[in-house]
Amino acid sequence: MHTKRSPQRSRILIELDSLALSAGERQRIAQALGRPPTPVELYAFDAQWSEHCSYKSSRAQLRRLPTEGERVVLGPGEDAGILYLGEHAGERYCVVVAHESHNHPSQVVPFEGAATGVGGIVRDVLCMGARVIGLADALRFGDVRDPASHQRHVARSVVDGISAYGNAIGVPNIAGDVSFHEGFNENALVNVIALGLVKEKEIVRSFVPPNGAGWALLLVGKATDASGFGGASFSSLSLDAENETANKGAVQVPDPFLKNVLMRATYRLFDMLHARRITAACKDLGAGGVMGCSAELCASGGFGARIELNLVNAAVPGLPPEVLAVGETQERMLFALPPEIVEEALRIFNEEFTLPEIAYNARAVVVGSVTRERRYVLTHHGDTVMDVDIEFLTKAPFVTLSAASTSSCHPERSRGTDAGNALARYNNCSREPLYRRYDSVVRGCTVLPRGYADAGVVAPIPGSRLGVALAVAGDPDLGARDPQRAAEDAVREAVRKVLAVGAQPIGLTDCLNFGNPNKEDHYADFIAAVDGLERAARSLNLPFVSGNVSLYNEDSAGNAIPASAIVACIGAIDDISRIDGGRPDEPDAANPLAEIYP
C-alpha cells in the first residue's frame, strides 16, 4: 500500500475515533495553550493524561504505601524498582523488578495481548541497564468449564502467548499462579513480573542527566505502525461489545524474535557505555509511544525535547503524525546519548545486530534531540504539529474521586454459587499442565524452577552463591468478599512463600486490578485494598518498589471483577546451598487443568 495521507484524512480520523479525554480536560488544554490544540496535541494529551500513563485516579492513594528501606536502591517512579542484593567479587549487585498488567488487551486478543504484556515488562527491566533474569505471571480466568467458551479460549491463549514470548527471548519463567472465578468471565487478568540483575554502579536511569542538553534521542526497534494506535486510552476504558470496532485498532503485534535480538543489542550498547564511563538515559516505549517516552525521559531530567516525526522508521509510508507520535508499536526503546557515541550505537543496532533484517524496517535512528528550553516540540516534514510546555504535558491533573463510605466488605459475594463450586476443581489441582509450557530453566541459573516450591529461585551471578527468590499471591475469592483482607493476605502469602524456600524477603511489588474508579463502590474496594497493602507491608517492614494500577476491570453489566491486589515478593539469598524445595508434580492426564492445557 502506498497511499499518501493528506492532512484532511487525519482530521477525519480524529473525529471518528473516540478519545478518552474528558471535556474538562480538553478545555484545560485549550486554556493552557491559548489556542485550540492541534490533532496531534489532542492525541498526545489523551495518551499522556490517561489513567494508564498518569495514575490520575490512584496516585493519591498509592502515596500511602511504604517505599523506603535499607535495601531500596530505587523506589517507585521509574520503569522498575531496584533492590540491593549483595556483594560478589567486590561488586555491589542489585535486583531490578517491574510488575504490570495487560488485562484488557488479553481479553480481546489473548495470545497477542499476553505476549506483548511480557514484552513490555521485559523492556521495563531492560531499560534500567539490567540483564533480564526471570519472569513470573499471575493469571485470573473466568468460568472455563465449557470447552467452546470464550473464557476457555482466553485461558488457553494467554498461556500460549506468555510461553511463546518468554521462551523465545530466553528468560526463565520461575514463579506465578492461576485462579478461576466467574467474576473474571468478561475480564481476565494477566499480570506479569520481570526480574533483572544489575551492578549498582551500572544502573541506567530513565531521565536525561544534567549534562544532557543537546544529546541525541535514538529510537531503536520495530518500525512504527498503526497497530497499537490508541492503546493507552484503550486500557483505561471498559470493554464492551459496541466498542469492539474501536478496540480493534489497539492490537499490538508481538515479535519476540526482534525482542530477543533487541535485548542482546541493548546489552552490548550498555557494556560499551559502561566501558567508556558514559552515563546515558534509556526508557522503553509503552503507552503514549514516541511522544510519551521522549517527553517523560526529557521532562524528568529538567529538559525539553524536539522530535522530527518524519525521521521515525515507519512500517508503511504516509502514516499521519499522530500515529507516529503516540502509536504503541511494540519492541521499541529510546536512548538519550551524547552525540559522540551515536555513530557507534547506530553501528551496534543496525550492522552488528542487523535489526533491518530481523523485522521490516526495524532499526536505530536519531529522531530528535534534548533541548534546554522546556518545551515539547514535534515537527512533521517541517510543520510544527505540537508545541507545548513539557511540564504541563507530563503532569496529568489529579482527579478527585469519591468513595462509598460504607464498608467494602461483601459477605454476600462469598463463594457458594454453582459456578464457584464447580470451578473449585480447577483451583485445587496441580498447576503442572500450565507451567510445563513455560521454559523455567533457560540461562542455566535456575535453582528452583516452577513447580519445585512456593517460590522460584535463580542464582543469577555465575560464580556467586547469591540467589534471588520470587513469588506471587492474591486470592480472588477473598477479594470478592473482603478487598482489604485479601490485599493484606496477598502481601503475607507472597512473603511466606519466599520465606518457605529459605530466602529473606526484601521488597514487594503490587498490581492493583480493580473496577471503575468513577463508581463509588468500586473505588471503595480500591481504597480498602490499599489499606490492606499498607497495613501488611508496614507490619512486616517491607517496601513496595514498583507497581501498577489497572482500573476499569468490569463486565458489560457494570460489575467489578473480584478485588485483585496481586502482590509479588522478592527474596534475597546469601547462600543458595541453604535453600529448600521439593519435587515437581508428575504429568497427570486426570488433572482438570489438562483439559485446558493438554
Place this chain on the structure above:
Amino acid sequence: MSKRIAVLLFPGTNSEEETLRILRDCGGDAEFVHWTHASALRQYAAYVLPGGFAHEDRIRAGAIAAHDAMMETITAGAGEGKLVLGICNGAQILLEAGLAPGTHPARQATAAFTHNAPERHFICRHVYVKLAVEPSRCAITASLPEDALIPAWAAHGDGRLAAREEELVTIENGRHVAFVYARADGTVDDAATPNGSALGCAALTNRDGNVLAIMPHAERDAWNLNHLARLTGKDVLAPSGGSVLFESFVKAVSIS
C-alpha cells in the same frame, strides 16, 4: 596451542551464556562467534550451536538458520572431521542442514526434529538421556561410560524425531541414535519419552560420529546448584550432572 571452540550466535539464539559457561568450566577454550562474523569461523577447531529460536523458527524449526552464511563453514568443517555439537535449536538446525543424521550424499535433510506429539505444545520437563551406542561410536561421547545416563531439560516444542519410514530404518541400522530418553533409573520406555520422538530418540549422530545433534539441554542441569539432590554445601557452584557431556566434548576437541 589450545584448540578453540566457537559457540555460534544466530539471531534468536537464547541459550548462549550457559552453553559458553559450561564449556569453559569444563576446560574448553570457547568463545562466541556472531552471525555477522561468519568468516571468522574457519579458524576454530570445533563448533557448538546453542539452543534458542533462531529466526523464531519461522517456516520450520531451524529452517532459516540452516541457510545462514555460518553454516557453509560448519558444513565444510564437519566434512573435514571437525566436531560439531548442536543443542536443541542447534540440533534442529543440524538436521535441517542435513549434517545429522547426514545420510543423504548431497547434505539434504533426511529427518527433522519436529512438533511434539501427541500435543503440539512446548514442554519444559526434566528428563534423563541414556547413551544408546557404544561411547566410541561418536567422538563427542567417547569419554562417557557405556550406558551413560545424563540429566537434562527437555525444553522444546519441536523435539520429536520424524522421517520417512525407510529413513527411520537407515537411522536405526546405522546406529545414528546416540541418546534415547530414559527414566531416572535408566529404564527406557515410551513413558520416558516426553515428545513422541521416533525410536525414543533424544540425539542423532552422523555416519562419521563427529556431529551430535541433541534435543535436551544438559547445560541446564550442569552445576550442583541446578539440581536439588546435589544442592549441597561447599560444592554448590561446581559443574556436575549434565556437565559430563561437555567434559567429553572438550576432551574430544583437545585430541581431535
Place this chain on the structure above:
Amino acid sequence: MNPRDETVEIRLKVPDNAAYTALVALRHLGIEVGRVEHAIVWTISDRGDPATLVSRIERNETLFNPNLHVVSVRSQSLPLPGEIWTWEVDRDVRRLPGRGVEDVSYAKPMTSWRLFDREGLPAAEHDVLDRACNELFRNVAIEDSLFCF
C-alpha cells in the same frame, strides 16, 4: 447434506512477521523475489451450508480472531500462480476444535507461501518456485508440497 470439499484461506491482516523473514531468507539464498505472502490454507470436508461456511469459521475462536484474521473460501483446491503449498505428511486433523465447525468432518492445514517478482506479478519461473520450495519452505523428510508456476 453430502460433504463438500472446500478450500479455506486464513490470512493475517496485521503485519506478518513470517512473510518478511521468508523474503529476507530467499534473498540470502539468491532467489530473487519482490514480495512474499503467507497464509494458512485448509482443505476441509463440510456438510454444512456452503453459504455460511465463512461465518461459521468466523465463530470459531481457535481458528479465527476478527482482530487478526481474514477468512475467504477459494474456488479451487490448487495453488494460485506463484503459490507454494506445504503440509506435513503425518498430520491429519480429523475434527476441528471448538464451536461453529461441527459440520466439518475432515480438515487438513497447509502453509501457503506466494511469491511475487519485483514488478509485483506472481512468480512464474519454475526454477524460482522449485528452489524456494525445496531449499526453504519444505523439508522433504517430513513434508509434501505443491506449487503453481
